[in-house]
Amino acid sequence: MALLEVKDVSKQYGRKKAMDHVSFEVAAGHIVGLIGPNGAGKSTTMRAITGLMSYSSGQITFDGQPITFSNHQALDKIGNLIEYPAIYPNLTALEHLKLYAMDTKTPADFQTLMKKTQIDGDNFGKRKAKQFSLGMKQRLGIAIALIRNPKLVILDEPMNGLDPQSVHDLRALIRELADDGVAFLISSHLLDELQKLVDDVVIINHGKIIETATMTAFFSHDKTRWLFDTSDNRAALDLAKSRAWAATLTDGHVEIDGADNLQQVITAFNDAGLIITAIQTVTGNLEKSLLDMLANDDKGE
Amino acid sequence: MLTLMKQEYYKAVKQSRLYIWLALSFIFPLAIMAVFKTQRSGESVVAFGQGTLYVFLAGIIVTALSISQEFGFGTIRPLLSRRFSRGMIFASKLLLNLSVYLALFVAAFLGTMLGKLLFVSHFDLNQSFNAIGTGWQVMGLTFIATLLQMFFIAGLVLLITNLVKSSGAAIGLGVVMIVGTPILSSISAMLIHAAPILKWNPFNIYLGLAMLGMPGSAYKAVVHFSQNTVLSAYVVYLLMMYGAAYLIFKKRSV
Known part of the structure; x- marks a missing residue:
């Protein structure tokens, strides 16, 4: 209660x-x-x-x-x-x-x-x-x-x-x-x-x-995103986009948030001969979510 | 209510300012009698060695700060966001102010008595002093008249403080009311001359308080009222000023 x-x-x-x-x-x-x-x-x-x-x-x-x-x-x-x-x-x-x-x-x-x-x-x-x-x-x-x-x-x-x-x-x-x-x-x-x-x-x-x-x-509506550093970030970005994942180059990292799971991305990069040097998981961010929400709310007014 | 009073007293006794005021209240009549030989008289003793002026000023400042200080410190929110009603909080402030007025009077009385002992030892307070009575009786009347005037000015000061949330303007007005008696007297006389109904103006009632104890006919000639009428008008003004101050305090969002 x-x-x-x-x-x-x-x-x-x-x-x-x-x-x-x-x-x-x-x-x-x-x-x-x-x-x-x-x-x-x-x-x-x-x-x-x-x-x-x-x-x-x-x-x-x-x-x-x-x-x-x-x-x-x-x-x-x-x-x-x-x-x-x-x-x-x-x-x-x-x-x-x-x-x-x-x-x-x-x-x-x-x-x-x-x-x-x-x-x-x-x-x-x-x-x-x-x-x-x-x-x-x-x-x-x-x-x-x-x-x-x-x-x-x-x-x-x-x-x-x-x-x-x-x-x-x-x-x-x-x-x-x-x-x-x-x-x-x-x-x-x-x-x-x-x-x-x-x-x-x-x-x-x-x-x-x-x-x-x-x-x-x-x-819950935020899918987990990952930041990758690879031997060729530009090629990694193109590959991600060719797989229809939502991918961007963020602060020099490849940010991917459309894939189903991490293993799927790693396998794709390995198959393409890209060497992964670092992976960072990005979970939900209150600030980003709040700003998105406020922007949508202000648009709706 | 008891808790609120305890808290108000706790805050007051923890302020070094209170002790300075009390010490000055004690020293003031003593210093006046020590410095000015003309003040080494029975008249000076029954007037608390002119210490009533200091008590008055200090009382006005205490009153003005009692609420404005809470706004200034930012403590007004926790003060009001408790289970107590605003009426109780307002009343606790008034009771604290009254306590401080009385403490100031006690200090001034002690200073006066020491001054009497040192400089006017020949004066006997038990002897008949004037038409009113003995020295003690005149002194008592001075105390009551000053206290009544303090309540009047304090009501005005409290009203202004609540309106503007700042003590400066209120203290300024209070000081003018205390030291500007000739000016107030002139304003009042002009008002009454312009329209006799204006004899009810607050300045006239206030001035009437200062003359309490005067023989009836002389009093009526100056104030245009009997002493009882002045006291009745005084109560009405008091209720209006404190009532308005309370209403503003009660309605204010903080």
Whole structure:
């Protein structure tokens, strides 16, 4: 059963439709990526879910309880980091956690959370947040989103300002929490990172949901492609085309995505006397798929 | 509500600014009495060594920052995206502001008492001071009148802050209201001269608060109302200003 249900929600600013009959669900233990270009309606959707903004029609429920602009008791079990971390410059990291933990009877263990979100080092200690770097503030923002042991965590661009190691560790933490049943709704422009993390995707453009799918289903229409380096790439390309495979020369490699299987291609090249020096498998790419999808959506308008 | 109050107090006590304000509130009357020999008098003691002016200014700044700061820090979103209603959040801000006003008064009172001990030791607060009563009673009335005026200006400041989401304009207006009494008095007089109904203008009511305790006939000649009418109009203005500030706060998308 879905933990968060967004049903047919619309929001209009003047003539602009910021949310146009938006519907999707987030189930417990699932990590859902909310993706789309700038101004597509991602932050607006997140703000509507967190009771920060009114919506003209539709319904948002969390754990069966409605969430509206004026009624948001259900937010007790939702943590969020929307757009930028909410930091008081005169408080330390620990003081922030203490402050936000006052909201709940069952906060997360401070020390464990600080360790997991890497805000326990000497860099933090007794330093006030006004001295923190962007990455440090971001990590603290994530810790704040998690301090109340939420059932759902909404993260808007959580990887902003984080170094590669921190991004890796954050991914591991989110996966660990999701395995424990916490649901996540995450938006990010770092699609490669998102692709490694999310179970489901919700794609939004011009305030409208244009696709909701599991990651597996999302890429199911993509046939696996291969990049070949051979002793004669031009001859390899001609051969592929003569077999009616969709083949192109991409960055000096021969890219083939119309063949039934890899063995078929290797055999054909060997028979033609071409020496294969390297093969690279190219799986589904969220960024490419998203761009294709948005281009098609924009054409359709 | 208790949780919200705890959080507001927690944020306040962690700001070094609060302690600076309180320290200055303590030092202000003391310094006035130490520096100006003319202020070493009973009149100065019952007026908190003119510390009410400082308390007023600090209170206005506290009020203006109480909400605008949350916008400035970007903390308004987590503040509002919780199970608490906006009414409760607004009320918790008001209660914190009230607590700070009172703390500022306590600090000013302590500074005044130390100043009295050091520079005006001959003055006895238990003795009859003027037509109103003893020194203590006059001091109490000064406290109440200043507090009522603070609520009035704070309501206006809160309204402006909520409208423009910035403290600058609100603080500016608050300061003008505090130090520009002669200007306000002139504006009010002109308005009343132009149309007697304009005696209900907020400046006149505000000025009437500052004169509470004055003999009835003199009061009426200046303010054009009895003290009870001024207090009733004051309550209506207060409800309007705080009500409008709350409505803006309640309706705002962030």
